[in-house]
Amino acid sequence: MAKIECCWYIGGSLLPWEASVAGTLARALIRSGAILHAYSGAGTDLLNIPGLLSWHSMHTMERAAAAGTKGRLWHLWGTPPSWWGLVRLRARTVHTRFSLKTEWKGHPTVLSATECSGGETYIPPAFEIKVNWGGETQGQASPGDESLLCLFAGETSGESDYSSLLTNMGADFRLLGRGGEEAMQYLSSGRTMLLVENPVPSLALLSANGALMGVPTAAPRSPVMDELLGKDGYVHLDPDAGIEEKRRTVTLLAGEGGRAASAAARRHVSEQFTPEKGAKKLENLYLSLSGGER
Template sequence: MVPCIWYASKIAHPWERAMIGNMGAALRARGVGLSIYTDGGTTDFCLDGVLSWRALTLLERMRLILSSAGALWHLWGKAPRWWGLVRVRSRTVHTSWLPDPAWRGHPSRIFTEQADDGETVVKPTFESRLVHTEESAGVPPDGSRAVYVKLASASAPLREAVAALNSPVVDLGMGRVGASAAKSGCFISGDGPSEALHAAALTMQGLAVVGPDTPYLHSLLGDEGYFSVGEDREEAWKEAISQAISDRGRALAISARHMIKTRYSASESADSLEAMYRSVLEGSV
């Protein structure tokens, strides 16, 4: 495999950056020469050797672009203005989970449901090692089962349901939760692809998931891997959340975590990336 250079633009959420870092670690474990540059901060990638593009001088950036002819570049997110300089000298791959992106390289998706135009689907992978710590931000100190939710984007019926529960509530809009700290309780997911990635990441940390009936959650967690809410009504949310923070929810979270570890393992993720890269380099896509 030729050297590979990843460029991650301004990725919106920390769990998306962590996913990219996990996929990079899976590829490096295969012995692939991989350099990773990001337009934002480097800590959320949870991977050593991620470099800040902004820290490079203009001369260093140009030298890297011009000297990397023959390498394969993988763009994550929105293309920077200078990306055309890369494309005229190297094969390029572009991964996005946003709707209707302007592709700037061979198009690839994280979800089959978004690959309507024949984009290549690559498998994500998620951190499976849990850290038990009493200092993780946002974790209830008494170890009780909490409801993790982003209240700012919650609907009125969901907010009312959460307020009526006799359980600790962790507002994910009020600060960052430890990336791999073990948790107990449930996570309230939205219906988009990014929210589904967040749900999978938190499932790996021990949470059961409650969310709308969406193909993205089905893809990552399985048809019976989360508590589905068919209607945006207070009673529907209360019933699903009550089950999720019960012993049934704990059992379902264990089952969903096992499925993610099996279907979205580091090995499966690396296989999907290597297969795509071989096709792009051989010109068969």
């Protein structure tokens, strides 16, 4: 079988849990024997890809040579850089986007089957447990701190209701920051739970990462959450419910219901989204686009 060789550019637009999925797929590809030349438009720690280069660390001639001459197959992750058109003039390209606002700039690939509307290739995401997600975050729970933390991920219309309920339970709550840098640290810090009122594929990836660390999620029933966590892998909530129903949901999430859902999600993620499965799908796609034999 032909040797697979591909250049990756991982844009700076990726959130930490999205970068984690990309890095896990890259490592699985390398283990399978693929030759991967990877460049990052942001940090390199979360990606943890062998041989990864920071694009900004390269001098002008290195960047020009990479974009202008290196590789006949490139895979773009996230928002395209200004020089991406130069690559597309001479190489075949694959594009994985994480926002519907990003225009396709290569063969379209998605990490959720629910996003397939015609022509996209579905790549199963991959997850690995990672205990340490970087530096300490202000307010992060210490190993001996048993207080419960609820992390609000994405848009929410019921912040005041939930914050009041959680305060009465003696729990802390935080809104997930725009960049999400602190999210993965909180997930691994101890007694954390996620609340997602508006499920989207990116937040489903976050919840799947959390499930591997024992973090339960509450979200409205949706195809993308069913796909990533399993139908029994999260506590179902109704964003339009009254205060008593929200109280019941939060109590369930913080108790045995949340633990049972988290365990079910962990089994689902571990069994359905192995790194090898996603890497194999990428291998087949790369071979198809490059004209190689499978």
